[in-house]
Amino acid sequence: MWIDEKKYRDYKTLISIIPELANDLSIWLTHNNPEVDTDPVYEDRVSSQNSYAYITPTGIQFANPEMTEPAPDPIRDPEGYKHRKDWRCLGAFYEKKWNTKLLPESYKSLGRLIGLVQLNINFLCPYGKITNHKDDGGWHKISLDWGTKIEGYSIVSTLHTGMKDAKEETVGMCVDGVNKFPLQNELVCFDGINGVHSMWNNTPEWRITAVFDIRKEAFI
Numbered sequence: 401m402w403i404d405e406k407k408y409r410d411y412k413t414l415i416s417i418i419p420e421l422a423n424d425l426s427i428w429l430t431h432n433n434p435e436v437d438t439d440p441v442y443e444d445r446v447s448s449q450n451s452y453a454y455i456t457p458t459g460i461q462f463a464n465p466e467m468t469e470p471a472p473d474p475i476r477d478p479e480g481y482k483h484r485k486d487w488r489c490l491g492a493f494y495e496k497k498w499n500t501k502l503l504p505e506s507y508k509s510l511g512r513l514i515g516l517v518q519l520n521i522n523f524l525c526p527y528g529k530i531t532n533h534k535d536d537g538g539w540h541k542i543s544l545d546w547g548t549k550i551e552g553y554s555i556v557s558t559l560h561t562g563m564k565d566a567k568e569e570t571v572g573m574c575v576d577g578v579n580k581f582p583l584q585n586e587l588v589c590f591d592g593i594n595g596v597h598s599m600w601n602n603t604p605e606w607r608i609t610a611v612f613d614i615r616k617e618a619f620i
Contacts, residue, residue, distance in 0.1 A: 402575050403553050405589035407619045410514040414555070414612070417513070418585070420506040421610060422559050425521065428502055434523040434606050438488035442471040472531065479531055486528030486601075492610070493519035495545045515618025517542050517550055524607040526562070530599040535592030542613060553619065555589045555612040558582045562603025570602040 405411060472480030492499050493516065498507040502521070510519065518538075524530060535554065543550045556573070563571040566581040573580050575590045575597040582588050590597060601607040 401591050401595045402578060402580070403589040403591055403619070405555050405587045408515075408553075408555060408589070408614060409618050409620055414513060414557075415587075417506060417509045418557050418559075418610070420509060421503060421557075424503045424506045425559055425608070425610075434488060434608070435525070438490050438521075438523050440485060441487040441489050442484045477531070479529075483529040483531060486525045487530045488523040488525070490521045490523075491519075492521055513612070513614075515552070515615035516612060517546060517552065517615060518613040520611045520613075521559075522609045522611055524599055524601045524609075526601065526604045526606060528601050528607075532596050532598045534594070534596055539593050539613070550615060551593060552613055552615045553589050554592045555587055555614060556582070557587050557610040557612070558584050558607070559610055560584060560606060560608040562601070562605030562607070571600065571607050573597060573599045 408414065472484050474481040490499065490502055492503050493507070493510070498511065500507055503510065510516070539551060561571045561582075561584050563569075563581065563583065566583055569579075569581050571581065573582070573588065573590075575595045580588055599607070
């Protein structure tokens with residue numbers, strides 16, 4: 401389900417920091433290519449019960465923080481399999497550690513945000529799609545990282561998009577059947593644990609977003 405992003409108690413602070421984050425990312429993009437210098441969210445492999453998780457002394461560790469099930473199966477989910485390479489990611493604040501090479505300046509301000517438990521930079525390739533999924537596996541991984549049960553919401557800040565007017569509806573998100581078309585510098589918030597969601601990018605440019613995973617307790 402969609403959540404009112406303004407209910408985040410540190411919303412105004414977040415808004416003030418995003419330009420600094422965007423500047424760090426802009427510098428990173430002058431030296432890096434999203435197609436080769438980011439991590440694929442889905443690995444290119446045939447799904448099986450054990451292909452997406454492995455056991456460690458501390459319990460179950462997911463091979464990828466966003467995966468709630470194996471990579472899309474070509475028989476059961478041909479659309480997801482077709483687009484399995486479209487979604488790429490960089491951890492900015494992952495496993496309680498800041499990626500200071502990616503965000504050398506803004507991490508200092510971002511680290512003061514109330515309730516922030518994870519921050520990823522997501523890249524959706526030109527004419528790409530992220531098919532229906534939930535983030536319960538990702539939040540399970542966050543709970544493992546922090547050593548306690550954590551639930552929350554994700555605030556998505558669009559840093560770059562090929563869509564210049566929302567009326568075009570070429571770049572969007574769907575949560576539980578409700579579509580939104582955020583433009584650059586706009587924020588949206590949703591419950592990715594309980595809400596089935598998808599994204600699409602029908603433009604020749606990369607869709608780049610910052611995804612702030614924030615504890616429920618930080619919302620009013």
